Amino acid sequence: MNYSEKVEETVEYADLINKVQSVLDFVCSENDExxxxxxxxxxxxxxxxxxxxxxxxxxxxxxxxxxxxxxxDIETMHDDIRADINQEKNALSRSDQTEDNA
Structure with a gap:
């Protein structure tokens, strides 16, 4: 597991989107009352x-x-992390192919 994947796992484990959504739901229900x-x-x-x-x-x-x-912001951060992971995987895959050709 590379560093980017560890960061993604940590961010997903924190589950910030659901925590924020829970507070939003509460505020909206209070507003209805x-x-x-x-x-x-x-x-x-x-x-x-x-x-x-x-x-x-x-x-x-x-x-x-x-x-x-x-x-x-959290959703954007998740998207950025996923893009970084894909970019890192592509770079590692190209590096492996270069080594195989050598």
């Missing part, structure tokens, strides 16, 4: 409660956006 509470605040004509809920929804939006960016 906040929408219900916001509707209740509107019906009860409670502007302070409504504003607090809106602030929480804005915070959840920022958290979700940041987590989505992190998830995209």
């Amino acid at each position: 906040l929408k219900i509470e916001r509707d209740c605040a509107i019906r009860n004509n409670d502007p302070y409660y409504y504003q607090a809920i809106n602030n929480n929804m804005k915070t959840n939006y920022i958290i979700s956006s940041t987590l989505l960016a992190i998830r995209r």
